[in-house]
Amino acid sequence: MHDKTIAQLAAGLKAREYSSEELTRAYLERIARLDPQLNSFITVTPELALAQARAADRLIAEGKAGPLTGVPLAQKDIFCTDGVRTSCGSKMLDNFTAPYDATVVTRFKAAGTVMLGKTNMDEFAMGSSNETSYYGPVKNPWDLAAVPGGSSGGSAAAVAARLAPGATGTDTGGSIRQPAALCGITGIKPTYGRVSRYGMIAFASSLDQGGPMATTAEDCALMLGAMAGFDPRDSTSVDRPVPDYTANLNADLKGLRIGLPKEFFGEGLDPEVAKVIDAAVAEYKQLGAEVVEISLPNSALAVPTYYVVAPAECSSNLSRFDGVRFGHRCENPKNLEDLYKRSRGEGFGTEVKRRIMIGTYALSAGYYDAYYLKAQKLRRLIADDFKRAFEQVDVIMGPTSPTVAFNIGEKTDDPVTMYLSDIYTIAVNLAGLPGMSVPAGFVGNRPVGLQIIGNLFDEARLLNVAHKYQQVTDWHTRVPHGFE
Amino acid sequence: MSLERSDVVSIAHLARLAVAEDDIPVYARNLSNILDLVAQMNAVDTSDVEPMAHPLDMAQRLREDEVTETDQREKFQAIAPSVEAGLYLVPKVIE
Numbered sequence: 001m002h003d004k005t006i007a008q009l010a011a012g013l014k015a016r017e018y019s020s021e022e023l024t025r026a027y028l029e030r031i032a033r034l035d036p037q038l039n040s041f042i043t044v045t046p047e048l049a050l051a052q053a054r055a056a057d058r059l060i061a062e063g064k065a066g067p068l069t070g071v072p073l074a075q076k077d078i079f080c081t082d083g084v085r086t087s088c089g090s091k092m093l094d095n096f097t098a099p100y101d102a103t104v105v106t107r108f109k110a111a112g113t114v115m116l117g118k119t120n121m122d123e124f125a126m127g128s129s130n131e132t133s134y135y136g137p138v139k140n141p142w143d144l145a146a147v148p149g150g151s152s153g154g155s156a157a158a159v160a161a162r163l164a165p166g167a168t169g170t171d172t173g174g175s176i177r178q179p180a181a182l183c184g185i186t187g188i189k190p191t192y193g194r195v196s197r198y199g200m201i202a203f204a205s206s207l208d209q210g211g212p213m214a215t216t217a218e219d220c221a222l223m224l225g226a227m228a229g230f231d232p233r234d235s236t237s238v239d240r241p242v243p244d245y246t247a248n249l250n251a252d253l254k255g256l257r258i259g260l261p262k263e264f265f266g267e268g269l270d271p272e273v274a275k276v277i278d279a280a281v282a283e284y285k286q287l288g289a290e291v292v293e294i295s296l297p298n299s300a301l302a303v304p305t306y307y308v309v310a311p312a313e314c315s316s317n318l319s320r321f322d323g324v325r326f327g328h329r330c331e332n333p334k335n336l337e338d339l340y341k342r343s344r345g346e347g348f349g350t351e352v353k354r355r356i357m358i359g360t361y362a363l364s365a366g367y368y369d370a371y372y373l374k375a376q377k378l379r380r381l382i383a384d385d386f387k388r389a390f391e392q393v394d395v396i397m398g399p400t401s402p403t404v405a406f407n408i409g410e411k412t413d414d415p416v417t418m419y420l421s422d423i424y425t426i427a428v429n430l431a432g433l434p435g436m437s438v439p440a441g442f443v444g445n446r447p448v449g450l451q452i453i454g455n456l457f458d459e460a461r462l463l464n465v466a467h468k469y470q471q472v473t474d475w476h477t478r479v480p481h482g483f484e
Numbered sequence: 485m486s487l488e489r490s491d492v493v494s495i496a497h498l499a500r501l502a503v504a505e506d507d508i509p510v511y512a513r514n515l516s517n518i519l520d521l522v523a524q525m526n527a528v529d530t531s532d533v534e535p536m537a538h539p540l541d542m543a544q545r546l547r548e549d550e551v552t553e554t555d556q557r558e559k560f561q562a563i564a565p566s567v568e569a570g571l572y573l574v575p576k577v578i579e
Contacts, residue, residue, distance in 0.1 A: 099559045192539040206538055235545060236538070304524040315499060322500075324572055329565035333575050337500070345502030353501055357492070357511065358518055360499040374525050376535035381528070383536060416517045432539020456540075 001026050002162040003479065006071055006219040009165055013060060013070045020060070020070030024053040024114050027072045031116065031163045034483060038139050040148075040157040042077045043085050044117035052114040059112055068226055069112030074167040076155050077118035078125055079105050079210070080199040088201045089121040089133040089151075092321050092328045092347030102199025103231045104168060104210050111226040116164050120154030123349045124318065125175055125203045127151050128421045129411065132351040137408055140183060141480040143445055146405035149179030155213050156183035161483040166214035166223050170200060172207045173306055174400075174425025177437040180213055181400035181449020184439045186466065186476060187213040188220045191457050192432035193238035195224075196231035204313035205236070207306075207429045215476055217438065217466035221245035224459060243460050249467040254288035256465065257393040263299040264398030264424055276441035276448040277399050280469070284397075287468055292393055296385040301378050302427035303419055308362050308375035309430070314352075315359030321347060354415060383431040390455045395465055398424055400437040400449035424451060434459045438466045439475035447475075485519035487512045 001023055004012065012018055028046050035041055049072065056070035080086045080098035082105075087093045101109070108115070122132040130138040130153030138153045140146040141161040148157040152169030156179035159167050169176035171189035180187030188211050195210040202208060212223030225245050231237040260281065265274060281291060323329035323343025330346055333339035348356070362371035389396060401421060411418045428435040433456060437449035450469075454462040470476050487495075492512045496503045503511060557570060566573040 095563075097563055099556065099563060193542075232547065236540075236542070238540065238542075298528070301525060301528060304522045307518060307522050308525070319500075323565060324574055325560070326563045326565075335575050336577050339575055340500040341502040344500055345504075348501070350507075353503070354511065354514055354518070356499050356501060357495045357515060358522075361491075361495050361515070361519075362522075364495070364498060371522070373535055374530060376537055377530035377533040378525055378528060380533050380536035381530070383539070414517065415514055416521050419518075419521065430539070 002030055004165070005216050006068070006165045006214055006222055009071055010067055010222070014065060020053040020056040020114060021050060023070065024049050024072045024116070027116055027164060034161060035163060037144060038141060038157050038161060039136055040120055040138050040154040040161070040163060041074070041117045042087055042089070042120050042135050042154070045084055045115060048084065049114050049116050056112045056114060066111055068222060070114065072114040072116050072164060073108065074116050074119050074155060074158050074164040075105060076121055076152050076168045076170060078121060078170050078201045079168060080201070081105055081115070081118065084118065086118065086201070087134070089123040089135060090347065090349065090352070091134045094134065094328065096326055100199060103196035103233060104200065104227050107226055107229070119158055119167055122151035122153065123352050124201065124314070125151040125170055125172055126314070126351050126355055128174065128178060128418050129406070130154065131408065131412055132349055134349060139408070140405050141483050142184060142447060143405065145407050146446060147182065147408050149182035149401070149405065151175040152213060153179045156180055156185055156187070159183070159185045159213055159215060160480060162479060166212060166219055168210060169213045170208060170210045171429065172203050172310060173429050174422040176211050176213060177400050177425050177435055177449065177451060178422060180437040182405040182447065184447030184475070184478060185213060185215055186217055186220055186436070186438050187211065188224060188436040188459065188462060189428070189434060190224060190228060190459050191434045193236050194457070194459065195227045196234045196237050198231055198233040202317040204310040205317060206313060207310060217463045217470055218246065218249055221249060221463045240457065245460050245463050248460050248464050251464050252288065253284065253465065253468050256289040256395070258284055258289050258291050259294035259389050259393030259396045260291060261294050261296045261299065261389070261396060261398060263296050268402050268420070268423065269399060270403045270443070272443040273399050273403060273448050276443065277450060280440040280450045281397060283469060283472060287472065294389045294393060294396070296389060296427065298378065298381045298385050299427055302382055302430060303423055305375045305378040305382065305430060306426045307358065307419060308371045309379065311355040311359035312362050312372050313359070315356045315363065318352070318356055351415065379430045382427050386431045386433060395461065396453040398451050400424060400451040404443045404446035404448060428453055432456065434462055436462045436466055438469060439478070441475055485523055486516045487519070
């Protein structure tokens with residue numbers, strides 16, 4: 001059953017080919033047997049999963065099932081889950097049992113899905129390799145020496161290894177798209193404000209956005225339909241109707257205008273990755289699309305701009321972790337300042353501390369204009385580049401990541417080298433646009449992702465563009481050796 | 485941009501982070517590298533550009549001033565490091 005997509009599993013459940021309990025047991029058995037080599041889950045919740053599966057089976061029997069009722073999924077451990085540990089990959093929250101559900105979790109519960117567990121991630125979603133997790137690195141199922149990408153690396157590895165048919169992720173600078181690319185799965189970061197951030201532990205509030213990760217665009221459409229929508233509990237949630245993302249999956253691509261930004265194909269891009277992307281673009285031409293070269297002249301500024309905006313917002317957001325009301329507290333604090341400093345010093349890992357310090361510095365007296373304000377101005381220029389491009393084209397395509405998955409330990413010494421693995425994804429977050437990664441081939445045994453970027457709220461088109469490609473290619477159906 | 489040891493100590497204090505003495509040189513080096521990366525921002529003149537705080541340029545939504553949350557003190561206190569009589573305990577602040 002694990003080789004099926006969410007759409008196929010939902011159909012099988014509806015046709016009573018198997019029960020949700022049987023399906024859930026099958027996935028739990030795979031997790032128990034195969035995950036020790038990957039470390040993709042921080043917490044597995046078998047009892048909760050089986051209780052939810054039995055409840056789903058009752059709904060199906062009563063004819064009250066929705067499109068996703070009884071489908072098992074995994075949640076990134078950044079989403080608060082009432083009564084279940086929510087660690088965010090940090091020692092700070094190792095002992096934290098969330099007292100409420102994130103809206104995304106509430107919505108999946110309402111849709112009748114089953115939660116298999118909570119997936120591993122970079123600490124507080126800060127990382128591009130899953131190596132900053134307090135719970136240890138996740139291995140890439142395509143090659144156990146390689147990273148799965150990050151920060152949603154646990155979700156990506158779990159889906160790629162077919163330990164769950166779909167999982168949630170969050171994307172602040174590429175954290176859904178880059179691991180999806182490196183693990184050979186499909187993932188979409190929706191428009192900023194499309195999916196509620198309530199109960200999704202905050203990293204950089206003007207950039208963070210949750211989204212689905214699965215094997216196919218169709219499955220992402222099904223999951224996004226359940227996740228998206230207005231939430232009064234998130235002040236940046238957008239009050240705008242959610243379309244049926246599956247309705248236009250098969251729309252013809254004849255005349256689709258694809259923009260290829262020349263800045264995405266220059267220095268820094270692995271030539272073997274470039275070949276895979278060229279072949280994918282050629283496939284789109286076969287499907288009737290027109291290809292136009294475009295320019296996003298401020299692209300090179302995206303990474304520097306991001307490393308002011310994101311750390312500044314993170315230093316503010318993470319000031320809530322003070323050892324008083326929840327989370328890690330140091331032993332025998334001498335006074336309140338000692339309590340704050342040691343609880344935070346012990347609870348946070350090195351990368352998180354680095355980013356808090358950069359953000360604190362950038363926001364400190366006398367530096368605000370030179371850093372944060374300057375970055376906000378560049379953010380406008382970066383967003384304007386996309387605005388101009390979308391007057392000319394319907395979607396933008398390029399590589400998701402400049403290289404395939406790198407080896408565990410390869411980039412841990414110098415944070416800047418790690419940051420540059422997100423050069424093609426970060427600008428999309430700064431502009432608030434939806435972006436997606438679709439499996440497009442391999443270099444050696446490591447997958448390559450094609451990135452598709454859309455205009456604001458154009459998720460349905462991205463999913464359609466990805467789905468049509470998946471009808472004529474089979475990269476998304478490949479399963480890593482040992483996980484068939 | 486090169487940060488000195490004393491800069492790291494003062495930033496760590498502002499951020500209320502205890503940093504081990506031995507780790508300070510590594511932080512100084514890594515943070516300096518990040519600031520060098522960030523300095524690429526200065527290549528562009530932005531004097532006439534309106535800062536962008538938010539991707540959607542939306543206005544803050546207001547709601548009626550009504551109580552919408554129920555009291556869950558016990559649930560919240562159950563996950564706290566140290567509580568007594570419904571209060572969160574911290575070291576003595578005023579002697």
